Amino acid sequence: MQVNRIIRLNRMSLMLRREFLALAAAPLLRGMPVPKIKDISVIATEPAGVRLIVVKIQTDQDGLYGYGCATFTQRADLVVEAVDRYLKPLLIGRPADAVTDTWGMMYNSSYWRNGPVLNNAISGVDQALWDIKGRQAGMPVYELLGGKSRRAAMVYLHASGREIPETMDQARKLMAAGLKAVRLQVGVPGMAAYGAPGSPESLGAGEDPVFDPEKYVRRTLELFEAGRKVLGPEVELLHDVHERVSPRLAVQFAKDMEQFRLFFLEDALSPENIEYFRQIRANCTTPLAMGELFNNPHEWTNVIKSSLIDYIRVHVSQAGGMTPALKIANLGEAFQVRTAWHGPGDVSPIGHCANVTLDIVCPNFGIQEWTVPNDRILEVFDGYPVMKDGYAYVNEKPGWGVEINEKAAVKYPFGSFESGDRKRLNGGWGVVRRPDGTVINQ
Ligand code: MG
Numbered sequence: 001m002q003v004n005r006i007i008r009l010n011r012m013s014l015m016l017r018r019e020f021l022a023l024a025a026a027p028l029l030r031g032m033p034v035p036k037i038k039d040i041s042v043i044a045t046e047p048a049g050v051r052l053i054v055v056k057i058q059t060d061q062d063g064l065y066g067y068g069c070a071t072f073t074q075r076a077d078l079v080v081e082a083v084d085r086y087l088k089p090l091l092i093g094r095p096a097d098a099v100t101d102t103w104g105m106m107y108n109s110s111y112w113r114n115g116p117v118l119n120n121a122i123s124g125v126d127q128a129l130w131d132i133k134g135r136q137a138g139m140p141v142y143e144l145l146g147g148k149s150r151r152a153a154m155v156y157l158h159a160s161g162r163e164i165p166e167t168m169d170q171a172r173k174l175m176a177a178g179l180k181a182v183r184l185q186v187g188v189p190g191m192a193a194y195g196a197p198g199s200p201e202s203l204g205a206g207e208d209p210v211f212d213p214e215k216y217v218r219r220t221l222e223l224f225e226a227g228r229k230v231l232g233p234e235v236e237l238l239h240d241v242h243e244r245v246s247p248r249l250a251v252q253f254a255k256d257m258e259q260f261r262l263f264f265l266e267d268a269l270s271p272e273n274i275e276y277f278r279q280i281r282a283n284c285t286t287p288l289a290m291g292e293l294f295n296n297p298h299e300w301t302n303v304i305k306s307s308l309i310d311y312i313r314v315h316v317s318q319a320g321g322m323t324p325a326l327k328i329a330n331l332g333e334a335f336q337v338r339t340a341w342h343g344p345g346d347v348s349p350i351g352h353c354a355n356v357t358l359d360i361v362c363p364n365f366g367i368q369e370w371t372v373p374n375d376r377i378l379e380v381f382d383g384y385p386v387m388k389d390g391y392a393y394v395n396e397k398p399g400w401g402v403e404i405n406e407k408a409a410v411k412y413p414f415g416s417f418e419s420g421d422r423k424r425l426n427g428g429w430g431v432v433r434r435p436d437g438t439v440i441n442q
Contacts, residue, residue, distance in 0.1 A: 035059035035096040035132065040088040040125070042070070042080045045409040047376035049417035051076040051427055052348040054404065055083055055124025057132060059096050064135060066399060068127025069317045069351030072120040073427035076414060082121035086110070091125065097136075099129045103323040114296040119320045126321030127354055127400075134399035141354075142394055145326070145361045152391035153359035155343075155370035156181035156238055156263075160196040163187070164223050167196070168230045178389035181236035181263055181367060186223045188216050192432060194242040194442065208431045211440060213245040217253050224260040236263035236367075243270035243293075243441045244432070250276065255284040263367065264289040264311050264340070270441040271299055277308035289313050292342040300328055304337050311366045315342035322354050329362040338366030345371045346427070349381035353400040356385045360394045368392055380408045 039058040046052065053070040072079050090109060094102065106122045107113055134141045142148060159170035159182050171182045185195035192198040192209030193216065220239065227237055239262060245253060250268040257265055264287040269276050271293050280288065289311035294300050295318055303309050312332050316325045329339050339362055341355040352371070359365045370392060373384045383402035386393045395401025415424070422430040432442045 032136075033061070035061045035064055035136065037091050037094050037096050040083065040091060042083050042124070043067075043404060043406060043409050044076065044080055044414055045380055045412050046414050046416045046418075047380050047409075047412045048345055048374050050345045051414050052346075053079050053120070053124065054348050054350055055121075055128050056404070057096065057125065057128040059132060064132060066128035066131030066133075066135065067350045067402060067404060068124040068129070068131065068321065069348040069354060070120045070124030071317055071346055071348050071351060072116050073346040074429050075117060076427065078117045079120045079124075082117050083124060087121055087125055096129055096132050099126065099133065100323060102126070102129060103321070107320065116295055116318055119295055120317045123317035123319075123321030126323050127317075127350060130322050130354075131350075131399035138398050140357070140394065140396055140401060141322075141399060142357045142360050145357070148360050148394075149363050150360060150365065152393050153356055153365060153368045154180055155368045155387055155390060155392050156183055156236070157370050157372070158183045158185065158195060160185040161187065162197045162199070164226050167223060168226060171227070171231055171235075175231065175235055179235075180390040181238060182231075183238040183240060183369075184223055184227050185240065186219060188212070188219045191215065191435075194244060195240055208433050210435055211244060211432050211442075212435050213249055213440075217245065217249060217256075220253075221256055224257065224262075228260055233261075237261075238263045238266065238289075238367075240266040241268045243267045247273045247276035247279075251279050251283055254280045254286045254288070258284040258286045262286055266290070266313065267292065272441070274299070274303055274308070277303060278306075281308060287311065289340050291315075292318070294319065297324075301331065304328075304331050304335050307335055307337070309337060311338050311340040313340040313342050313369075315347070316354055316358070317347070317351055318342075322358075325354070325358055326362075329358060329364065333362065333364040336364070338364045340366045341368065343369035343371060347371070349373065349377060349384045350400055350402055353383070353385055353395060353402055356392050356394045357400070359392070376408075376412060380405055380412070 038060045041056045043054040051073045053076055055068045055070050058065045070079050103126050130141050157174050157179055159167050161167040164186055167184055167186045174182050187193045187196040190199050192211045254268055266289045287310040290309045291312045291314040294314050343355050359368050383395055431439055434440055
């Protein structure tokens, strides 16, 4: 009796398995044949002096393809290899419609995961598959995600100078151009700075730049005192610490900056020290943003669910693309954490389109960091999102709404605008030291 029951159950599970496989093999897209991944290639280009990587996926359907941002500028060549040698052979011949399933397969196929090289490679494929889905549906990606939650996305740009009046001049120009939010940074006499020109005497030939956290903090407080006096109370002001100070100094600095009513203070701590956000929270109301260095869900999950930050500013391709970024945004929404996706020049125009798509769709959008493209970027990428009066507008064409001129991309290979080892080895990054010679996080 018991044996018969087991045989019946085994037959049932066999039938269910066959039905599942038949379903998986059937065309799923409104009676149209499911596109299959026919080819994957990498577009590596440097039109603005920053190494950009875009993955292109070609399907077996005529004229149906997509692009995804995979830019990790400091180790760009490794991302190219990860796509060419590992993801391409894994994915050729597979259906192009199963975006979430493909993401899970890529993420788990290396067993060890959450590193920037593989996450960026995964992002290139993931965003290209979203682009393909949009092009096939004849809709911008934002429509596939539920449509617009807002008309446009408020952006901020950077104002910086070696001296405080220079930063103020730049900020005034940006405000006159319609910007509602401006990031202020300034150089520090005798040393390197982040986000502003370094002092010439800090850059001896062959030596690493020197940075003194205490001097930087005193100078930045002067900058914001001038900022509120000169620029007024209404403009939104932001600042990026770039994780260069000790946790204790970060707590004090965030307290001292409270009076200037920032839109946010960015990366006051390094990812290794995020537990110290509890102490900043306990001591002041300065809004906190963090996340451009995050690669691992354990980094963003805890700071969001513990309400330790106000803005999550993950670099979307570093987190693995559009698919995980949507989940991060949704998690943030549940805890009143708003989004501020990383948007500097080392995000490709495809990545900027993904950012603006998230900005437009997610109810908990906060602000978008913006990069104004140069003419060579516009020559290679047709469809950079429009920014007007301080707001970015999402593309209305299918997919991301971007076409790439691959012949123009080839004109600007890696190295086109590079000089020196820092650029060649690290995409412009390198070591920064305290006055006693200790390497610091940056
Ligand atoms: Mg930053």
